[in-house]
Amino acid sequence: DLNRAGIENLEFLDPETAIKNIVAEIRSECDIIIVLCDFPARLARQLGVKITGIDVIISSRDLFPKTQLNRSGSAYVLGVSRKGTRITTLDLVLTADDSLTCWFHSKLLDDDVKGHPTIDRIVKAYKDSRRSAAFDTLSSE
Numbered sequence: 001d002l003n004r005a006g007i008e009n010l011e012f013l014d015p016e017t018a019i020k021n022i023v024a025e026i027r028s029e030c031d032i033i034i035v036l037c038d039f040p041a042r043l044a045r046q047l048g049v050k051i052t053g054i055d056v057i058i059s060s061r062d063l064f065p066k067t068q069l070n071r072s073g074s075a076y077v078l079g080v081s082r083k084g085t086r087i088t089t090l091d092l093v094l095t096a097d098d099s100l101t102c103w104f105h106s107k108l109l110d111d112d113v114k115g116h117p118t119i120d121r122i123v124k125a126y127k128d129s130r131r132s133a134a135f136d137t138l139s140s141e
Helices: 015-029 041-050 117-140
Strands: 034-037 056-059 070-072 075-079 086-096 099-108
Touching: 015 041, 041 056, 041 070, 041 075, 075 099
Parallel strands: 034 056, 056 075
Antiparallel strands: 070 075, 086 099
């Protein structure tokens, strides 16, 4: 997906290896580790099971916001959007030593925040980059 985003000359590790390494490195210094990602739901849940030490995994790919948080392994796995169509803010509240509650506030980009200058600029830049990528693909064929 990084190629789709137009990021070039970037070196990156396998996500599972990279996350496992960084969690091991920082766990002793953190109260809570939250992984922000754009992974499919299946992969986000697998990370929670495979990598101990992650408290929360928040994905923007295909997990809908919900207040009932489910665990996958040691991590709570939740989503903030589906296909990048929402702007979501969330409040995570530690209600007990082993319990987390979440409140979501989300707005659909196309409906609820239409006309907001910052959102319009972000959406336009994204659409322009998609058109440009599609044009580049056609031009190279």
